[in-house]
Amino acid sequence: MKKILKFKVLLLAVISLGFFLNSCEDDTSVFTVTETQAITLADLPFTMIELDASNPGNPAITFNWNEADFGQQASENYRVIVSSDDAFTNPIIATSVVGTTSATLSVNELNSAAGLAGLPPFTFNTLYVKVESSIGTQNGLPVSSNTINFEVQPFFNYVFEDFYLVGNGTSADWNNNNNNPPLFRDAENGNLYSYTGFFTKGGGGFDDGRFKILELRGQWQPQWGTATAEGSDDIEASGDIAGNPGTQADDPGRFGVASDGYYTFTINFSSNTYTMNTFNDAGAATFTSMTLQGSGVGSDTAFTQSSFDTHLWFINSVNLQPGDLQVMTNAGSSWAGSTSFSGVATEGGGSIPVVVQDDYEVWFNDLTGDYIMIPLNL
Template structure:
C-alpha cells in the first residue's frame, strides 16, 4: 500500500548581504507553510520484506521559491529525532515528488539504527538547495511517520569452485565460503588447502554468474550468463595458502601458510542464541568447519573447541580469539555458519535475509 505524504512547503526567508561588488546579488526567499494533506494510515508504514521493490511512500512538496530562476535540487531525508542531528539521505531529485521503494525506506531505517520488526518513530523532511552546488540550503518542517522495518542483510557472500578447491568444478557442492573482513566489505580471504590447479569465485552456489575469474593479473567479473567466461585463477602450488581479494580494485594475492597447526578435534556453537550445535569439518580440509543451516534466536554465540571458548565482537563475520567475547546474533533466523580453526575466522549468513 502506498502511503502518500504531501507536504506543502515554502522555504523560510533568507537574505544574502549585498556587497559593493557587481558580481554579488541580493536574493530573497519568501516562505509560507501550508497544511499537510495525507490519505488513510499515513502515520504508519509497515515495510514488506517479500516485495522490497514495491513502493512504500510518496513524498511530494511545493517548489522552493528563490528570487531568481535557478535549478533546484531536493533531498528527502529521514531521522529519528526532530533536530535531524544525523539525517539519512533517502533520495535525490530535481522534481517535487519522489516515490520510495520498500527497500529504500528500510535501508534508511537500518542506517538510523532502528530495531527490526518493531514500530518506531521516524521523521521526514525535504532539503532544498540551488543547482548542484549545495548552497542556499533550506529545510521543510519535519513530518512524523511510524515505521515497522524488516531486517536487511547488507553483504555479498562468495564461494570457491574449481579443481584447486574442495568442491571441484561443481557449483553446488557445499562450496566453501570466503571470509569477509568485518571492517571492509570489499575485502575477503580464505586460508586453507589448495591443490595445484585452477579455480573461480562464485557469488551464489548453483549459478555460474556472477563469478570472478582472472584477466591481466586482476580479477575479472562475469556478471551474467551471456557474458564471456573469464579464465580461471591458478593456484601454482599445492598446500595451505591464504587467498586475499579486494573487490574495490579487483586485486588478489596468495601467501603461503608456513606453519599449519593440528586441526581441532571438534567445534561446537554455544550461547544463548541457541542450543549446542556441532560443526562438521570438510573432508578435503579438516581445518574448515561448517553447518549449512541451524536456527538461532537473537542473542549471541561462541565457539567451543579443544576445551577453549572462542569469541568475537562483530556480527556476521570476524576473527574469534580465546575468551574473545560473545559474537552478536542480531536477528532470529536459520544461519549458515563457517569457522576456520587456523585463523579463527568465522562467518554467519542469515539464510532468509541473504541476497
Template sequence: MKKLTLLFIAFIAILSFTACTEDDDFTFTAKPDPDGIAFMNTTAETYNLSAANSNNLAERFVWNQVDFGVQTPVNYELQGAVEEAFSSYSVLGDVTETNLAVTVSNMLELAKEAGLDNDPETEAPNTGNIYFRVRAYIGSDAGNVLEQTSDILTVSVTLPEESDGGIELKRELYLVGDATAAGWSNNNNNTPIFRDGENDDIYYFEGRFAGGDGVEGFKLLESLGNWQPQWGINEGTATSSDILGGDPQAFPVADDAYYSFTINVADGTYAFESIDTSDAATYTSIGIIGNATPGGWDADTDMTQSTFNPHIWYATGFVLVDGEFKFRANDAWDNNWGKASDALSGEAALGSTDNMTAIPGTYNIWFNDLDGRYILIPQISE
C-alpha cells in the same frame, strides 16, 4: 582526317562513360539469412533475483551474427516479455554487437510485471517464468525493414522472500574451481570466503588450495547455482564478469598447499601467498554453543568438518534465537572462540571471554579454526 579521328575518340569515350555509369548503378538485394538467429548462451536452471543485488549482472545473452547479404550494419534488439505469446514486450537493448548484458534489476522488472513478488504475506507466487527473444534487422524505414526473430527463450526466476527478522542480505563470495573442494561445480556446498566484519568489500580466506600442474585454479561466485557474476583476474587485477564484460581468468595455484587469500572487490586488489600451518591444532569436533542455540549453554551443536580441509567447519539451516553464542572445540572450554559483535561475519579470538550476539534467523554458518573467522549466511524462508 584529323577531325574524323578526334570524333571517333570522343565517341569511344562516351560509350566507356555510359558503361561505367551502368556498372555504378548495380545494387545489392537484402535477403533473410538461411541460418536464422538463435541464442548461444547457456542459461541457469533458475535465477535468484534479490533486490539487494539489483545492479549485478544476471545473464549475458549471446546470439549468432546474422548475414542479410548486404554491406550495412545489422542491429539486434533484445526483447523481454511476461507472456510467451509476446503480445507485448520490453526492449532491453538495441545494439550492433551479438551480446547484451541483462541485470538483476532488468529481470526483476519483468518478474514483478508477471505478478511475482517476495512477500510471504500475499498469495502471489515468488517463482515463475519470463521470456526473451532477439530480433535482427536492417533499415530504419518501417516499409523497408528486413528482420528475423529468434525462438523464444524461457527463463525461470525466483524472488527470494525476505529473510527472518529483516536481516540485511549482503554479497557472498563462494570458492569454485579445480583447486577447491567444490571443483568446477557452482552448487556443490561451495565454501564461502569470510567477509570483513566492518568493510563489506574486503574478504579473507586461509586454507588449502589443491594446486599443481594442470590445475586451472579458482574463481569466486556471488550466488550458488549461478555462474554470473564471477570474480577472477585480468591483467593482474581482480575483477568480475560484470566489470569485464566477459569471464575473467582463474586465480592460479602453483601447489597443493595452504594459502592466505585476501581480496578487496572495491578496488580490485588481492593478495595470495602460501602459509605454514604445520603447528596448527587439528580438532576432533567444533560446535556452536550459547543460549541462542538449541543446546543453550549446556551442550554445543556439532558442526560438520570439511573432508577437503580439516580446519573448515559448517552447519546448514542452523536456527539462532535471541541470545549469544560462540564456538568451542572438542565439547570443552579449553579452546573456544568469541567476539563482542552482532555482525554476520568477523574474526573471533581464541580464548576470548566475549560472545557474539545473535540476530534471530536461519543461517548456514561457516567457521575457520586457523584464524577464527566466521560467517553467517541468512537463508530465506520457505
C-alpha cells in the same frame, strides 16, 4: 553602356557583401541557468513509523517539497537523501525523481534505506531526511533542502554480499553448487574478504590449481576472477580483478596456486585487487570436533569437518535466535568474537551476537578464527 554595366556590377558586389556579412553574424543562443533557492521539504504528519515486513510493497511514506527554480524551462532532478545523523556523515540516496515534487517509498524501500544508513532493526531510531535539487544530466548546481526527521523501526535488512569459491583448486571443483566454501567478510570493511585454507594444484598442469569467485551458488554469473583473459592468466601472487557482469560482459581469468598447500586469498572490491600468499600452518592445533553453543542456538549443534581441509568447519543449516554464541572445541576451549554475521573469534573471547532469528549457514576456520553466519531466508 559601359557606365550602366559598371553600376550593375558594383550593385551586385554590394548585395553579395551584405549577404556575406549577414551570414557571418553569430546568432548562437545562450542557455543560462542560475542556482535555485533551497527548496523546502514539508514536515510529515507523523513522528514515528513501524515497518511491517509482511507487506513490503505497500507505500510507507511520501515526501513533498516545492519546485526548484533554475531560471529555465527544464525538468529538475531531485534526490531524497537519508542518514542516521543530521550531519549526513553516511548519506544514502533513498530514491531519485525528475520533474515532480514528491516521492513515495514502499515499506521495503524505506527499510532498505534505513538499514544502509546504519539503523539497527527492531528498535526505534531517528532517520534524517533532506532533498537535493539539481539540473541536467550531470546533476549540476545541486542545492539541499532543509532537514526533517522522524523515528523509524526497521525490520531486519541483510545488506551484506556473500561470495563463494569454485574451481579445481578448491573442494568444490568446477561445480557451482557443491557446498562451495564462502569467503570470510571483514567485520569492519564490508568490501574486504579473505579465505585462508588448503588449495590443491591437482594434476600440476597450467589449468590446474585454479579457482574463481561466485556471488550465488548454483549460478555462474556474477563471477569474479583476474583481469587477464583465460588462457593467458598466468598464476600471479597479486593483481587486478574483473567480473562478469561487474566490470565486463565476458568471463574473467582464473586465480591459482603453483603447488598444494595453505594460502591466504584476499580480495578487495573497493580497489578491485587481490593477493594470494602462502600461509604457514606448521604447529597449528588439530581438533577432532567443534560444537556451536549458547543462548542463540536451541541446543548444542555439531559442526561438520571438511574432508578437503581439516581446519574448516561448517553447519549447513541451523536455526538461530537473538542471543549469544560460542564455538566449543573437543579440547574444551571456547572461541567467540564480538560482531554479528562475520568476524574473528579468539580463544576465551566474549560471544558472537545473533541479532535476528533465521536459519543460518555457519562456517568457522580454526587456523584464523574467522567465522561467518549467512542467513538463508532474509
